Amino acid sequence: MTGMSETTMDVLVIGAGITGVSAALELAEAGHRVEIIDAYGPAAMASGWTLAGVRQSGRHPAELPLARAAVALWGDLDEKLGAQTGYRRSGNLRLARNDSEAATIRALVDDQSRAGLDLTFLSDLKDAREIAPALSDRIVAASFCPTDGHADPVATVEAFARRAEGLGARLSFGERVIRLEADGAGIARVVTDRRTITPGAVLLAAGILVNDLVAPLGHQIPLRRPMVTVLRSAACAPLLSPVLGVANADMAARQEINGRFRVTSGAEDWPGDIVETNGRPVIHPRMRAIRETIEKVSSVLPAFAEAELAEVWAGALDLTPDALPVIDRLPGLDNLVVAAGFSGHGFGIGPVTGAIAARLLRGIDPGHDIQPFRFDRFAAHTAAHAPLTLHG
Numbered sequence: 001m002t003g004m005s006e007t008t009m010d011v012l013v014i015g016a017g018i019t020g021v022s023a024a025l026e027l028a029e030a031g032h033r034v035e036i037i038d039a040y041g042p043a044a045m046a047s048g049w050t051l052a053g054v055r056q057s058g059r060h061p062a063e064l065p066l067a068r069a070a071v072a073l074w075g076d077l078d079e080k081l082g083a084q085t086g087y088r089r090s091g092n093l094r095l096a097r098n099d100s101e102a103a104t105i106r107a108l109v110d111d112q113s114r115a116g117l118d119l120t121f122l123s124d125l126k127d128a129r130e131i132a133p134a135l136s137d138r139i140v141a142a143s144f145c146p147t148d149g150h151a152d153p154v155a156t157v158e159a160f161a162r163r164a165e166g167l168g169a170r171l172s173f174g175e176r177v178i179r180l181e182a183d184g185a186g187i188a189r190v191v192t193d194r195r196t197i198t199p200g201a202v203l204l205a206a207g208i209l210v211n212d213l214v215a216p217l218g219h220q221i222p223l224r225r226p227m228v229t230v231l232r233s234a235a236c237a238p239l240l241s242p243v244l245g246v247a248n249a250d251m252a253a254r255q256e257i258n259g260r261f262r263v264t265s266g267a268e269d270w271p272g273d274i275v276e277t278n279g280r281p282v283i284h285p286r287m288r289a290i291r292e293t294i295e296k297v298s299s300v301l302p303a304f305a306e307a308e309l310a311e312v313w314a315g316a317l318d319l320t321p322d323a324l325p326v327i328d329r330l331p332g333l334d335n336l337v338v339a340a341g342f343s344g345h346g347f348g349i350g351p352v353t354g355a356i357a358a359r360l361l362r363g364i365d366p367g368h369d370i371q372p373f374r375f376d377r378f379a380a381h382t383a384a385h386a387p388l389t390l391h392g
């Protein structure tokens with residue numbers, strides 16, 4: 001804004017995942033009247049199902065500046081939010097289990113080092129074990145990004161939501177938006193399972209369910225929604241500080257600061273069924289995926305096989321054709337910004353992407369090049385989906 005004061009809006013943020021709550025805080029800080037509405041509660045879907053790696057390494061060039069800005073923000077987030085996010089900047093180790101994976105990782109290191117990222121190629125097991133002594137002898141090489149890390153996703157989302165609430169935002173949880181109703185200029189009414197709201201502006205951060213609300217308006221983000229299996233152990237002695245990924249993204253692992261291992265499978269087809277259990281959305285993982293995930297993780301981190309299994313769940317991803325999000329207004333809907341399609345890596349960048357979406361809604365400079373995140377880039381979409389890169 002250049003000298004002019006911003007007009008205060010009544011903004012309805014749909015979705016209390018990391019994207020919605022960080023956007024809500026940015027809007028509340030700017031003095032807007034904000035309501036966050038979620039069918040369940042904070043971090044009920046991807047932002048709770050996630051591995052919660054905070055990663056710059058392996059990012060698409062369009063996302064790398066956002067990831068770097070996010071890492072800078074994460075360092076001060078506990079202070080800003082007045083709560084513990086569990087963030088640790090303890091690195092990301094991407095493992096090669098054979099020569100072909102080593103070549104893939106070497107190329108990635110060359111590429112991203114040229115882009116200015118502090119990423120090192122570790123050419124043998126000995127070097128990798130200096131970062132993670134618990135690795136098995138299956139590892140032949142790795143990359144290491146010391147400024148990557150991880151956080152507690154539920155604590156983070158709750159901290160954003162509470163901070164926004166402290167600045168006057170209203171939290172409406174357990175309330176589902178049924179439809180958005182448009183008039184000539186934008187969204188005129190939002191109908192929930194309890195009431196009809198007439199917001200000044202709407203920020204839609206509904207994750208895998210985004211198309212349920214935009215399709216009736218004649219729009220669609222081309223999404224595939226694969227599922228990923230997640231296992232969490234009981235607390236173990238500290239053994240692993242960086243997040244572990246692998247070259248082909250068929251597993252990732254980290255040890256939470258409370259000692260629990262939290263590990264993920266690769267992605268597989270999801271039939272699309274969500275079961276509501278105790279008021280939360282649940283996706284049931286397959287037995288085979290659980291077995292394979294235990295085998296894959298144990299083969300690189302043998303101690304995992306001896307840990308006690310405490311929890312298992314599955315999560316679904318909102319995967320776009322180029323694995324980049326949509327952060328944009330939809331055509332003809334001036335008071336609506338959509339932020340979705342984070343393609344399995346939207347947690348770490350959430351503090352930045354939420355702020356970008358909020359600034360777009362406010363009509364001010366988003367602070368980053370958001371051309372790659374335009375909604376209309378899929379207008380002539382025919383190509384196959386980009387491969388998924390789940391590496392924490």
Ligand SMILES: Cc1cc2nc3c(=O)[nH]c(=O)nc-3n(C[C@H](O)[C@H](O)[C@H](O)COP(=O)(O)OP(=O)(O)OC[C@H]3O[C@@H](n4cnc5c(N)ncnc54)[C@H](O)[C@@H]3O)c2cc1C
Binds near residue numbers: 213
């Ligand atoms: C298994 C797994 C591992 C992952 N690992 C990583 C990782 O290591 N690092 C990383 O950066 N990212 C990772 N991701 C991706 C990351 O978690 C997501 O990109 C991110 O959490 C998306 O946040 P969001 O706020 O956009 O969506 P969500 O967190 O899904 O939030 C959307 C919210 O909208 C609500 N909602 C939807 N429809 C409605 C409606 N009609 N009415 C009211 N509310 C509605 C939902 O209840 C939900 O709470 C992973 C994801 C998964 C599933």
